[in-house]
Amino acid sequence: MYTLALCLFVSLIVGISALNDPQRPQFHFLPASNWMNDPNGPMYYNGFYHLFYQYNPNAPVWGEINWGHSYSKDLVHWTYLPIALSPTPGGYDQNGCFSGSATLTSDPSMPILIVYTCISPTNEELQCLAFPSDINDPSLTNWTKYENNPVMTAPKMDLDGYRDPTTAWFNSQDNKWYLIIGAGETNDGGMTLLYSSEDLLSWNFTGHPLYFDVEHSAVTGSMWECPDFYQVSDDFYALKFSNANQAWDMYYIGSYFESNNTFQPNTLSSYDNGKFYASKTFWDFANERRILFGWISEEDSNATARGWSGMQSLPRVVTFDADTNSLVMNPIPELQSLRGQQTSFSNLVVSNKNIPLNITGGDQAEIVVNFLDIEQSVTEFGIRVRTSPTLSETTLISIFLPQAPLQQTDLPGLDYHYHTMSTLSSKECNNYCINDPLCIAWTVYMFDGITPMCTLKYAPPTPAHNNETTSGFRGYVCINRTNSSLAKDVERFPFYAPVIGTLSNVHIFVDHSVIEVFINNGFSVLTSRIYPTLSESQGVEVFSVGGKTTVSIDFYQLAFIW
Numbered sequence: 001m002y003t004l005a006l007c008l009f010v011s012l013i014v015g016i017s018a019l020n021d022p023q024r025p026q027f028h029f030l031p032a033s034n035w036m037n038d039p040n041g042p043m044y045y046n047g048f049y050h051l052f053y054q055y056n057p058n059a060p061v062w063g064e065i066n067w068g069h070s071y072s073k074d075l076v077h078w079t080y081l082p083i084a085l086s087p088t089p090g091g092y093d094q095n096g097c098f099s100g101s102a103t104l105t106s107d108p109s110m111p112i113l114i115v116y117t118c119i120s121p122t123n124e125e126l127q128c129l130a131f132p133s134d135i136n137d138p139s140l141t142n143w144t145k146y147e148n149n150p151v152m153t154a155p156k157m158d159l160d161g162y163r164d165p166t167t168a169w170f171n172s173q174d175n176k177w178y179l180i181i182g183a184g185e186t187n188d189g190g191m192t193l194l195y196s197s198e199d200l201l202s203w204n205f206t207g208h209p210l211y212f213d214v215e216h217s218a219v220t221g222s223m224w225e226c227p228d229f230y231q232v233s234d235d236f237y238a239l240k241f242s243n244a245n246q247a248w249d250m251y252y253i254g255s256y257f258e259s260n261n262t263f264q265p266n267t268l269s270s271y272d273n274g275k276f277y278a279s280k281t282f283w284d285f286a287n288e289r290r291i292l293f294g295w296i297s298e299e300d301s302n303a304t305a306r307g308w309s310g311m312q313s314l315p316r317v318v319t320f321d322a323d324t325n326s327l328v329m330n331p332i333p334e335l336q337s338l339r340g341q342q343t344s345f346s347n348l349v350v351s352n353k354n355i356p357l358n359i360t361g362g363d364q365a366e367i368v369v370n371f372l373d374i375e376q377s378v379t380e381f382g383i384r385v386r387t388s389p390t391l392s393e394t395t396l397i398s399i400f401l402p403q404a405p406l407q408q409t410d411l412p413g414l415d416y417h418y419h420t421m422s423t424l425s426s427k428e429c430n431n432y433c434i435n436d437p438l439c440i441a442w443t444v445y446m447f448d449g450i451t452p453m454c455t456l457k458y459a460p461p462t463p464a465h466n467n468e469t470t471s472g473f474r475g476y477v478c479i480n481r482t483n484s485s486l487a488k489d490v491e492r493f494p495f496y497a498p499v500i501g502t503l504s505n506v507h508i509f510v511d512h513s514v515i516e517v518f519i520n521n522g523f524s525v526l527t528s529r530i531y532p533t534l535s536e537s538q539g540v541e542v543f544s545v546g547g548k549t550t551v552s553i554d555f556y557q558l559a560f561i562w
Helices: 002-018 333-338 426-434
Strands: 034-045 048-056 066-072 078-085 097-104 112-119 125-132 143-145 161-163 169-171 176-185 189-197 204-212 224-231 237-243 248-257 262-270 277-284 289-296 316-321 326-331 339-350 364-374 380-387 395-400 403-407 418-422 441-447 451-457 470-473 476-480 495-498 505-511 514-519 524-529 539-545 549-558
Touching: 034 066, 034 112, 034 277, 034 289, 048 078, 048 097, 078 112, 078 143, 097 176, 097 277, 125 161, 176 204, 189 224, 189 237, 204 262, 224 248, 224 277, 237 262, 237 277, 248 277, 248 326, 262 326, 289 524, 326 505, 326 514, 333 339, 339 539, 364 380, 364 539, 380 505, 395 505, 395 514, 426 441, 426 451, 476 514, 476 524, 495 524, 539 549
Parallel strands: 034 097
Antiparallel strands: 034 048, 048 066, 066 078, 097 112, 112 125, 125 143, 161 176, 169 176, 176 189, 176 224, 189 204, 224 237, 237 248, 248 262, 277 289, 289 316, 316 326, 339 549, 364 505, 364 549, 380 395, 380 539, 395 476, 403 470, 418 451, 441 451, 441 470, 476 495, 505 514, 514 524
């Protein structure tokens, strides 16, 4: 009781002191101080949501990694709890308690277990178990490591890594539990190693990955971290992995065959094309839905001075859209409880001129833009956030409308992700792009002067002087951070995401130094860090290029969660 009361007191003190830090998010979850990265083992149990996370309690940099722990009644307001798992000096996890997952069972003797990667004194990656010390404690404050740890070691393969076990699932055909572990081989690409168990305590490598992708390894990477595997419909499953080479969370939709425990993908896509990584989902038994968290890292060099680094994304509801064979992600509706003063703009006609919105509190806000009419000549609609009166600081969210075909655009290059295949025509290549959720642009060019090739690209086209190519791009969203901060040491490169379907709405959350953008009811998502330095950088402006756009806008000031 004393420990829990102390944690409540710490949460209150953090809430008061954090208000004085203009860069610190106020409705995203992050520790009181120091370093945070991957979300671990999120779950709903006995009336509470639990969120564990990779945590260095000693400094705002990556280092001695523990499992931090918090719990919540609503996924919005959180209470800090004592560290759940810490490295044991001289033990099998002396060098870190790395990422893992929680599994809930119907067995009253073992209702919850955590599987995590334990780092040995020689930096060998092993897999270990832990259990709640008191299953009747609603806060699940104390955890006990399994006496027979470690329970899994890497198979004899030339692996680039071996970490981040998933939640286990039960196969009713052979009455065994299964989980996967992130791994990769330099020559064969990333993979998910499949393990089985009859009792959740003793685990064996099945001898094969659940899936690996040699053909697309240039895009999917040579090492997969933080995998996730879950059912999305009666017929399909999602296999998610974090591409360690490009810090990109991607997923396949496909079929899982219980008879031989194999996975056959149909499509490849991404969770979020912005600053979002190492994500983890869990099934919310209270509301029959799947919830997603992801790590949002820093993009400047001031973490030491600030005393904190990293946060979790807003919790998102994940659903499956059968028409596009893709996942859709939206902020949980519980976030609406944070809404304060509302300012609405109905039937606002926007043209080339910047229109400032008459609002206050633009550094901690929610903005919902619904598109009512877009003239055919419109090529771009823009929303400026965290904008100073002189535009010396501004972050630009631009929605570019589809244009095809374009002449004299770029040839394939290595400065963006791309996939090339043979094609019969520009029309066929265009259709490939439309049906690929990752594709933003396409190019048809003549390989060796004879063979037509189609390149699907995941960044917008840039001008090139070549009259032998034909290109086009679908609609896409860009977060332009060129002028987001007057600070010198911040990242400024843009983030892009395709607009899937006809543009209908954009949903934006601004939380001081982080923004999350949901396009077309969550068919595409972008997350970004920004670091405005001016206290007056709180404005919101809109504009339309090439013609008039009619919109309705709802702006909400949001409360803080502590």
